[in-house]
Amino acid sequence: MSERRESFLQGTLIRGIGSFYTAKTEDGRCYTLRCKKKFRRMGISPLTGDDVLFTPGEAEEHGWIEEILPRKTVCLRPPAANVTRLVIVLAPVPEADLLLADRMISRATAQGMDVLLAVNKTDLDPSFSGRIAEEYRAAGIPVFPVSAREKTGLEPLKAAMRGALCCLTGQSGAGKSTLLNALLDLNLETGDISRKIARGKNTTRRTELIERDGLKVMDTAGFSLLEPEKQMEPEKLRERYPEFRAYEGKCRFRECLHDREPGCAVQEASDRGMIHPDRLERYRLLLAEIREEWRDRYD
Numbered sequence: 409m410s411e412r413r414e415s416f417l418q419g420t421l422i423r424g425i426g427s428f429y430t431a432k433t434e435d436g437r438c439y440t441l442r443c444k445k446k447f448r449r450m451g452i453s454p455l456t457g458d459d460v461l462f463t464p465g466e467a468e469e470h471g472w473i474e475e476i477l478p479r480k481t482v483c484l485r486p487p488a489a490n491v492t493r494l495v496i497v498l499a500p501v502p503e504a505d506l507l508l509a510d511r512m513i514s515r516a517t518a519q520g521m522d523v524l525l526a527v528n529k530t531d532l533d534p535s536f537s538g539r540i541a542e543e544y545r546a547a548g549i550p551v552f553p554v555s556a557r558e559k560t561g562l563e564p565l566k567a568a569m570r571g572a573l574c575c576l577t578g579q580s581g582a583g584k585s586t587l588l589n590a591l592l593d594l595n596l597e598t599g600d601i602s603r604k605i606a607r608g609k610n611t612t613r614r615t616e617l618i619e620r621d622g623l624k625v626m627d628t629a630g631f632s633l634l635e636p637e638k639q640m641e642p643e644k645l646r647e648r649y650p651e652f653r654a655y656e657g658k659c660r661f662r663e664c665l666h667d668r669e670p671g672c673a674v675q676e677a678s679d680r681g682m683i684h685p686d687r688l689e690r691y692r693l694l695l696a697e698i699r700e701e702w703r704d705r706y707d
């Protein structure tokens with residue numbers, strides 16, 4: 409086996425279309441591959457961002473993915489592997505859904521990813537990014553106001569994206585592809601919002617990894633719903649809120665979930681303006697949902 413392994417090439421999957429994947433090697437060459445049936449039997453599908461060992465195909469023939477190397481992180485929505493920095497794109501139009509953003513932040517934090525917020529379309533509402541920055545300041549999540557259309561604010565965001573495999577995510581129409589085009593001088597397909605709604609479809613359909621100008625970044629299909637997490641202990645959620653950490657162990661009850669229990673240090677911090685009340689309110693909504701799933705876990 410080890411002898412055969414040495415004859416494999418190693419690369420990163422940059423896209424998958426149907427059952428065909430494209431792997432890019434370190435020297436920049438691209439190979440079309442299919443996935444061996446053994447992976448399906450094991451219940452594993454390759455994801456964009458996966459590092460793989462593969463056998464290249466002869467001439468025009470496709471090759472085969474032989475092995476998927478251990479993943480640092482996994483996202484199922486959007487489907488991506490090995491992302492270490494998540495860039496959530498928010499915009500005033502279509503209206504930003506911060507509960508959805510908090511769900512993404514919670515999942516990313518649980519996997520040890522860094523999170524950045526890119527608040528796009530500042531040309532439409534210059535004050536919106538300030539509101540977002542206020543909500544996430546206590547969590548230490550950096551906010552980058554940008555206008556992909558007017559190409560403003562791009563350099564600080566670009567600098568913050570260097571040195572990690574980044575993934576742009578967020579609602580359809582927030583401007584992920586337009587932003588990547590502006591950041592990296594690309595020509596990804598974008599679509600206007602009314603057309604998206606009319607078609608009920610995303611413009612970007614699949615995850616695509618782009619390497620350019622020292623950045624490694626994925627463009628992904630937007631979405632507007634994220635299912636509640638199953639099988640998650642309610643006590644785990646509070647650990648995913650960086651702004652709660654300073655108050656750990658300071659509530660009257662050790663097991664306090666910061667859900668309006670008496671003597672809650674997190675509530676007191678929020679009353680003193682140290683934690684944004686809306687973010688705390690949304691934490692409680694997510695907590696209620698996770699508790700319900702947890703209660704029904706054997707159904």
Ligand SMILES: Nc1nc2c(ncn2[C@@H]2O[C@H](COP(=O)(O)OP(=O)(O)OP(=O)(O)O)[C@@H](O)[C@H]2O)c(=O)[nH]1
Pocket residue numbers: 528529530531532554555556557558578579580581582583584585586587597598599600601604609610611612613628629630631
């Ligand atoms: N005014 C303004 N419009 C923008 C800006 N950035 C993007 N848009 C517009 O927003 C619409 C959606 O942009 P896309 O880049 O396709 O959005 P997306 O997030 O990639 O959407 P999906 O691929 O469907 O997930 C397009 O009409 C863009 O022209 C901006 O900075 N300002």
Ligand SMILES: [Mg+2]
Pocket residue numbers: 584585586597598611612627628629630
């Ligand atoms: Mg797109």
Ligand SMILES: [Zn+2]
Pocket residue numbers: 659664665666667669671672673674675
């Ligand atoms: Zn508490």
